[in-house]
Amino acid sequence: ETCMKRVTCLAMGWLMLSAAALTAATTPAAPVQKFYGKIISVEQTQRSVTVKNKKRQLEQTFTWDQDTAFLFNKNPIPASDLKTGQFLVISYVADQGINRATRIQVRTPFKKNASQKSNE
Numbered sequence: 001e002t003c004m005k006r007v008t009c010l011a012m013g014w015l016m017l018s019a020a021a022l023t024a025a026t027t028p029a030a031p032v033q034k035f036y037g038k039i040i041s042v043e044q045t046q047r048s049v050t051v052k053n054k055k056r057q058l059e060q061t062f063t064w065d066q067d068t069a070f071l072f073n074k075n076p077i078p079a080s081d082l083k084t085g086q087f088l089v090i091s092y093v094a095d096q097g098i099n100r101a102t103r104i105q106v107r108t109p110f111k112k113n114a115s116q117k118s119n120e
Helices: 002-026 114-118
Strands: 032-043 048-053 058-063 069-072 087-095 098-107
Touching (some): 048 087
Parallel strands (some): 058 098
Antiparallel strands (some): 032 048, 032 087, 087 098
């Protein structure tokens, strides 16, 4: 009898997990996108950063929240370390016209050598 109860509990648990996974799968979250560029302005009080991608001539503003990860060359940093002129890679989700950053990586700009340019 104890074994039967255990099997029934396991089966019920599995069914509940499956139902939760199915529900999550049917309501797709917005895809995470990436944006590369240089900081042209930072608004710490509004938790936003405006970045320009020179190559694509595109400027975008991103907001962050308490869940946003800030990194400098893979090491965690505070949001207050963001400065105009820094190069960023931003992972974000576009939600109802707002670009919400999930991860902001400050990168040291790397120079392309001649062999890389010829491959583009």
